[in-house]
Amino acid sequence: QKEVEQNSGPLSVPEGAIASLNCTYSDRGSQSFFWYRQYSGKSPELIMFIYSNGDKEDGRFTAQLNKASQYVSLLIRDSQPSDSATYLCAVTFSGGYNKLIFGAGTRLAVHP
Amino acid sequence: GAVVSQHPSRVICKSGTSVKIECRSLDFQATTMFWYRQFPKQSLMLMATSNEGSKATYEQGVEKDKFLINHASLTLSTLTVTSAHPEDSSFYICSAERKYEQYFGPGTRLTVT
Numbered sequence: 001q002k003e004v005e006q007n008s009g010p011l012s013v014p015e016g017a018i019a020s021l022n023c024t025y026s027d028r029g030s031q032s033f034f035w036y037r038q039y040s041g042k043s044p045e046l047i048m049f050i051y052s053n054g055d056k057e058d059g060r061f062t063a064q065l066n067k068a069s070q071y072v073s074l075l076i077r078d079s080q081p082s083d084s085a086t087y088l089c090a091v092t093f094s095g096g097y098n099k100l101i102f103g104a105g106t107r108l109a110v111h112p
Numbered sequence: 113g114a115v116v117s118q119h120p121s122r123v124i125c126k127s128g129t130s131v132k133i134e135c136r137s138l139d140f141q142a143t144t145m146f147w148y149r150q151f152p153k154q155s156l157m158l159m160a161t162s163n164e165g166s167k168a169t170y171e172q173g174v175e176k177d178k179f180l181i182n183h184a185s186l187t188l189s190t191l192t193v194t195s196a197h198p199e200d201s202s203f204y205i206c207s208a209e210r211k212y213e214q215y216f217g218p219g220t221r222l223t224v225t
Binding site for chain 2: 032034036042043044045046049088098099100101102103104105
């Protein structure tokens, strides 16, 4: 069973702080890793993707990947109330067709 | 770029009827589209992979005769929920693949009464 695990939260951080979201996955063959943001009642929105070990930065967002530990994380710097949403970690399933396996999501609440 | 639309955005139907949901990639061609279902407070569950010109590949536990998928062109895939029942009420979301990334449509909220 291919699994992606996330803490459901809520993760509560003050405005301006760094939010750290974590994700582990079970399929060692996975090659691509994605972070999506989903607001209540809306469909997911792609924030970042990462394929290689290490860090990848895009604006206030940094994705970190450690394939040996099967661990991927997302850091959000200078968190804003508008960042309050559910963050979904998704991993491609090595069985083909680039199928994404989603974690259950971590709910982030940024309070003023 | 990478805009995906879905229609309708919301539909209410009576038990026993069929509902068709359309998924379109508006500014790119998508050989592969995916259909997901999301129940309240749960994550997205992949239902099937839709490939243009061939039969869809369904995930384990998803009834292919109940959820009919047709990927007739490189920009359109349709999901038909046949003989819908209240337990089929859910948020149905499609995605279209472009350069190994998936872009999601806005979703269709189905309520079966």
